[in-house]
Amino acid sequence: MPCECRERADLSLIADQIEKAKSAPGSLIPVLQAAQEAYGWLSPALLATVAQALEIPPAKVLGVASFYSQFRLSPVGKHLILLCQGTACHVNGSKGLEEEISAFLKIKDGETTADGLFTLKNVACLGCCSLSPVMMLNGEVHGNLTKEKVRKILEQLTVDG
Numbered sequence: 139m140p141c142e143c144r145e146r147a148d149l150s151l152i153a154d155q156i157e158k159a160k161s162a163p164g165s166l167i168p169v170l171q172a173a174q175e176a177y178g179w180l181s182p183a184l185l186a187t188v189a190q191a192l193e194i195p196p197a198k199v200l201g202v203a204s205f206y207s208q209f210r211l212s213p214v215g216k217h218l219i220l221l222c223q224g225t226a227c228h229v230n231g232s233k234g235l236e237e238e239i240s241a242f243l244k245i246k247d248g249e250t251t252a253d254g255l256f257t258l259k260n261v262a263c264l265g266c267c268s269l270s271p272v273m274m275l276n277g278e279v280h281g282n283l284t285k286e287k288v289r290k291i292l293e294q295l296t297v298d299g
């Protein structure tokens with residue numbers, strides 16, 4: 139991804155965090171978290187504007203954003219599926235769930251459906267192994283999943299849009 143983006147993004151939704159970060163060096167990560175929360179993903183223009191606002195080299199901001207898997211550098215669908223591939227979930231069938239989701243939505247890990255409705259992302263342990271296998275859908279944990287349960291959830295969301 140180019141880091142010399144000349145476009146500038148509107149940061150008004152995170153203006154408070156930017157102001158706080160200016161007086162507290164080292165708070166780039168919380169700013170990026172707030173930006174992702176507010177805008178859904180971190181576009182090149184947004185990263186460049188954050189760099190400018192905090193007077194940090196753009197390459198450093200891009201480096202931090204690309205290093206941490208929590209940050210999304212491409213747009214996500216309306217429904218974000220974070221499918222746990224941690225050890226407990228793996229043992230309890232997360233690969234089968236991934237196959238089911240991929241077959242139903244016709245996307246692979248990291249991809250978004252053509253209609254922009256769903257994004258699938260494999261992640262490491264979500265911290266609720268006793269419910270494995272687990273996925274987080276739009277921030278909500280769904281546990282003890284089976285292929286049938288997953289398909290039902292996706293079918294419902296497809297109907298609801």
Ligand code: FES
Nearest residue numbers: 222224227263264
């Ligand atoms: S391994 Fe999936 S929640 Fe811990």
